[in-house]
Amino acid sequence: MNAANQEIKRGRKYGQVLNGAWEVFRRDGFEGASVDDIAREAGVSKATLYSYFPDKRLLFLEVAKGECCRQATESSDLIPCTAAPVTVLTGAATRMVDFFLSDFGMRVFRICVAESDRFPELGREFYRNGPALARARLVDYFHEAEARGELRISDKDLAADQFAELCKADLFSRLVFGVGGPISAADRTRVITGAVETFLARYGGAG
Amino acid sequence: MNAANQEIKRGRKYGQVLNGAWEVFRRDGFEGASVDDIAREAGVSKATLYSYFPDKRLLFLEVAKGECCRQATESSDLIPCTAAPVTVLTGAATRMVDFFLSDFGMRVFRICVAESDRFPELGREFYRNGPALARARLVDYFHEAEARGELRISDKDLAADQFAELCKADLFSRLVFGVGGPISAADRTRVITGAVETFLARYGGAG
DNA sequence: GAAAAGATGAACTGCCCGGTTCATCTGTTG
DNA sequence: CAACAGATGAACCGGGCAGTTCATCTTTTC
Structure with missing residues (x-):
């Protein structure tokens, strides 16, 4: 919808990545979460993850933004x-x-x-x-x-x-x-x- | 006084280390603080630091404990x-x-x-x-x-x-x-x- | 002043992690 | 079936950091 989303390629496993990332981030925080862990948790290869998100930081922001929206509407x-x-x-x-x-x-x-x-x-x-x-x-x-x-x-x-x-x-x-x-x-x-x-x-x- | 203190060797620059460590820890948090930074901030060599404290974790606990006590009495x-x-x-x-x-x-x-x-x-x-x-x-x-x-x-x-x-x-x-x-x-x-x-x-x- | 204890700093090990690459596999579309 | 886009995983790079080592220097102590 907005500019940020357009910068990020979508694909079949986009949702999986977000879900797995949220799981690991909320368990370990930002520094504590390793990208390998996230990929494993999401059932996705690291290469796939990086084909969606340019880096860990943007992935985190996207996850957090999504959760906030979900919470707000809920x-x-x-x-x-x-x-x-x-x-x-x-x-x-x-x-x-x-x-x-x-x-x-x-x-x-x-x-x-x-x-x-x-x-x-x-x-x-x-x-x-x-x-x-x-x-x-x-x-x-x-x-x-x-x-x-x-x-x-x-x-x-x-x-x-x-x-x-x-x-x-x-x-x-x-x-x-x-x-x-x-x-x-x-x-x-x-x-x-x-x-x-x-x-x-x-x-x-x-x- | 107590068991924890007995485990830790004292020395001339003990206070320097604690002060520098507190400075860096409160600035960067636990993960964010590097032992090299702490040693530099304390004006002490890394070897000296490790001659006092067995590892970063115990150093942090000692610093935090000291600060809490200081605050309490103050x-x-x-x-x-x-x-x-x-x-x-x-x-x-x-x-x-x-x-x-x-x-x-x-x-x-x-x-x-x-x-x-x-x-x-x-x-x-x-x-x-x-x-x-x-x-x-x-x-x-x-x-x-x-x-x-x-x-x-x-x-x-x-x-x-x-x-x-x-x-x-x-x-x-x-x-x-x-x-x-x-x-x-x-x-x-x-x-x-x-x-x-x-x-x-x-x-x-x-x- | 000599011996002992403490401090130094710089180099080094091993580990973990973020990010990249690539040859290969899988699923979809026409 | 052929072509193509996406997914894979495993290897690899570079960097940062915790913790160790050691030969050398400084301070204390007697």
């Missing part, structure tokens, strides 16, 4: 925003927690951080059609809810960011630093309800 | 906890934001994330004498403040985590994903006051 299912704020916010919090506790969310985050020097545009790309979308949707909802008198928020951008951060309480450190053992369903509901309660304590119209 | 200056909650919390928030916006905080975080596969114990070590200390101090303060009737918190651990997360709103994403340009003093105060206000809206005794 999570574009909206919420019914007319329900009570507790309901809407709990749903949003659940989806956010599910995401960054997911295998995918964690791996992408890891790679973004680890490769932020080599691929600064990668983090921006991921943010743009990931967290930024969620944030925009939240802000939209805040406007509607405020019009209905359900919420009262002066700095809606900050409120959205605060809500997202509240959803990470406890869980995020445990994941990133490997502390506190596996995360149970009870842990998740504790954090989610806590986030919603704290948020509504500040911004709830009935507060 | 930030052990307590807060006067009898002031009004707004004051105490604003002070705490400022210190937290300063930390994870600092060069050091960001680099250590990056390395922890990037090297979490190779060095899972590193993240735990960092958390133990970094965020965990701050959290414990906050929880202690919550107990005292609650006894004075200034705060009302049922789940104090969760509250401490929420407060820490609130301090990261907006700022964290911008740092990690390289979005939204440099962070101004106004950005910081906006987030800090917002965090304190939201926290007190939920847990403030006078709320």
Whole structure:
């Protein structure tokens, strides 16, 4: 569709290469992944791989871009925003927690951080059609809810960011630093309800 | 003092090596740092370096451990906890934001994330004498403040985590994903006051 | 000042990896 | 069947890096 794709030859095994590359990249990161490993994982010869992609770096960018798009379209299912704020916010919090506790969310985050020097545009790309979308949707909802008198928020951008951060309480450190053992369903509901309660304590119209 | 230190020979240029290694590691990460670079940066021959440390991995662990300890002892200056909650919390928030916006905080975080596969114990070590200390101090303060009737918190651990997360709103994403340009003093105060206000809206005794 | 301990630097080994090449094989199309 | 494009794999190149070695130089110690 765009210029970047035109630079890259397509062929029968194009998809195989992308899938195998994503598998190895997310397992080993950019430096850790060897092109031989990728070719083996994709069930493709190294020569074939290099006939599609000029080098490892572009292959990585293509894979990451594809995954971000997939993620963006996948999570574009909206919420019914007319329900009570507790309901809407709990749903949003659940989806956010599910995401960054997911295998995918964690791996992408890891790679973004680890490769932020080599691929600064990668983090921006991921943010743009990931967290930024969620944030925009939240802000939209805040406007509607405020019009209905359900919420009262002066700095809606900050409120959205605060809500997202509240959803990470406890869980995020445990994941990133490997502390506190596996995360149970009870842990998740504790954090989610806590986030919603704290948020509504500040911004709830009935507060 | 402990077993690990006994395994490592000391010598005149021991400190030089550690300093140079830290410099290169925090600049280039673990994989990115070459032992030759470290030796050059430390003003020491490679042979000398290897006479102290059996391999690159142990050198890295020693450096990271030392930095974590230094950081832990450095930030052990307590807060006067009898002031009004707004004051105490604003002070705490400022210190937290300063930390994870600092060069050091960001680099250590990056390395922890990037090297979490190779060095899972590193993240735990960092958390133990970094965020965990701050959290414990906050929880202690919550107990005292609650006894004075200034705060009302049922789940104090969760509250401490929420407060820490609130301090990261907006700022964290911008740092990690390289979005939204440099962070101004106004950005910081906006987030800090917002965090304190939201926290007190939920847990403030006078709320 | 002499012996011992430590430091030097430069060369060297072995390994891994990114990228290239090429002769050969396979599948498709007319 | 013939022609052709794509796929193959194995060998190869060049470079970088971890780790070793060693003969020589410097510093400490007595």
